[in-house]
Amino acid sequence: MSTIGVRPRARRALVSGYMFTGRQGQPLRRDNVTNRFNQLAVSAGVRPLGPHQIRHVVASNLLDLGYGIAEVAERLGHDPATLMRYYSRANAGRRRQAADDIAGLITPDLDAAVGVLNAA
Known part of the structure; x- marks a missing residue:
């Protein structure tokens, strides 16, 4: 699992140690996030994508935009060889x-x- 940096102001605003929580402050379950995301996608008129599809799209688009393999791999928490094997495309x-x-x-x-x- 990879982590992301949180700005101090955002860190102070967090009630729990989690960035995204349910109404009671508990960590969100993966299927709840996916279901909510799919609801938002349908309401926006776009095809729902799963979390791994979104990662693939983000990685591929960053590479297409000219970001380096090492930069994109670090952002996704991969080593560069894994990134190229799974996320690059022509x-x-x-x-x-x-x-x-x-x-x-x-x-x-x-x-x-x-x-x-x-x-x-």
Whole structure:
């Protein structure tokens, strides 16, 4: 289990040692959190996602936004190898951009080579 830092002001506002609690201050059960989240998703008109799906989306989007593997792994409480195995994915836009970037690197040399061949 990983922990997150809490600002001093927020820490003082906590009645119990838990960040998220039920009405009586008891820790929330996972299924209660999932059920409530699903209710909110449905009321917002979006497809409900489970906690692991949300982690996957967050990790993948942070990687797509250019955050480093080590940064994202630390945020999720993983080592970088685990992060890459479970949360990285290639998306079509990134694959196209990678192909364009590589083409941009080799195209000038390719054009020069074709010019030399045509001149011969």
